[in-house]
Amino acid sequence: MKLTPIAVWLPFAFAVALSAISLVTWSALPNSGAWIPAFICFLPMTFFFAANAHLQTRAYAQALEARVRQMEEERDVSVGSAPAP
Numbered sequence: 001m002k003l004t005p006i007a008v009w010l011p012f013a014f015a016v017a018l019s020a021i022s023l024v025t026w027s028a029l030p031n032s033g034a035w036i037p038a039f040i041c042f043l044p045m046t047f048f049f050a051a052n053a054h055l056q057t058r059a060y061a062q063a064l065e066a067r068v069r070q071m072e073e074e075r076d077v078s079v080g081s082a083p084a085p
Helices: 005-028 035-079
Strands: none
Touching: 005 035
């Protein structure tokens, strides 16, 4: 599994874009409330992207831990000692 750097920064970039769209719309039309539907409808996507990046990072860490455990077991077998608990 390969973790791409863009996956970590995508939630931040999406939140910045959503905030910019809302801010520009609010600045251009302050009393219209046109920014509210865009902000409310797309805000859950920010949390989705953040959760997805977290899950990818977690899976990557688990894969690395499994690889380290495998390498430690191979080392223990080659040395002839008992595996560490």
